[in-house]
Amino acid sequence: MKQLTAVVIGIFLGSGAAAQVVVDSLPESLLAPGGIAVVPTQGEAVSGSFRDQRIMLAQHEGEQYAIIGIPLDAEPGPQQFKLTGAGGEQSELRFDVTYKQYRERHLTIANERQVNPNAEDMERITRESAEMRQAFSTWSESLTPVFSMRPPVDGVRSSSFGSRSFFNGQPRNPHSGMDIAAAEGTPIHAPAPGVILATGNYFFNGNTIIMDHGHGLISLYCHMNTIDVEPGVAIKAGEQIGRVGSTGRVTGPHLHWSVNLNNVRVDPVLFLGENSVP
Ligand SMILES: [Zn+2]
Incomplete structure (x- = not known):
């Protein structure tokens, strides 16, 4: 299985079509400061950013997900991130961060x-x-x-x-x-x-x-x-x-x-x- 995934990625990169990566599994999502937002993009974006940092776009079981680290200093509430499509079109998605008490x-x-x-x-x-x-x-x-x-x-x-x-x-x-x-x-x-x-x-x-x-x-x-x-x-x-x-x-x-x-x-x-x- 691993071998096959590697071959598929090789083709993606070779064509330069999409800057996403095919992954075997997704990380656990935790929508809180210090957590990870795993957000379906419902599309085929080629790049994305959150707080001016590039974010990972991963394909898993035929779906694309944005996988975003949430900073410890993030305020509870909606957070926006940007996606760019193959034709250069821009879109914005959001996820909601909940409050988490750290000791x-x-x-x-x-x-x-x-x-x-x-x-x-x-x-x-x-x-x-x-x-x-x-x-x-x-x-x-x-x-x-x-x-x-x-x-x-x-x-x-x-x-x-x-x-x-x-x-x-x-x-x-x-x-x-x-x-x-x-x-x-x-x-x-x-x-x-x-x-x-x-x-x-x-x-x-x-x-x-x-x-x-x-x-x-x-x-x-x-x-x-x-x-x-x-x-x-x-x-x-x-x-x-x-x-x-x-x-x-x-x-x-x-x-x-x-x-x-x-x-x-x-x-x-x-x-x-x-x-x-x-
Ligand atoms: Zn330590």
Whole structure:
């Protein structure tokens, strides 16, 4: 089945007819901040955008869907996105975002500089966050995203996605991923196939891998002990990419795993087929 899908996509791209991708499954929809809108387009759009970011158009069982990451800062209410047809015609569709209450988390960080960085740190942080933003807005047409993922690490999950975070009592950005606690050195496996987009050591994220799954679906792995892959390498689902560590801003060894759609951090649990968001 997989082989066949790949061939069909090849033809699509070869003809340049439609910038959509044929997928085996769809992600779980959650119409809330940090969720995913899976919206039937009832047509054959060739591109689309939401908040000026390109969005994924996926064909599943003969229907086209817009698959849109909803930012954590989205207000409840109607949200509009744009579609462009093959002849250049524009249309607008909408979906409704409901209110979702995320909890608070309070963490104590021993290294004060990781909470209140000095001027030199700030330079590094600014440079790194620009690099990260650029990686997250990468668009790879030739990769076929797989939405059905397995957890990258066996470990204890804290359901902290979206939490309003306080470090040493000071408010910071909401938590944009899933934390999985495991012993230092526990292997981390790719939750889905993709290509390694970037690796590096970052001020807050420590040893980090960014993985591209195609069409704006991009995942992030942080605080690793070792990075076992190089940028540009294609990775199969289940392949080891590194080991759990405690590098960067942490209170103990764990993997921070984020999943991005259209440059928006969404709840990774929506890809695990567990049908519940705590
Ligand atoms: Zn985290």
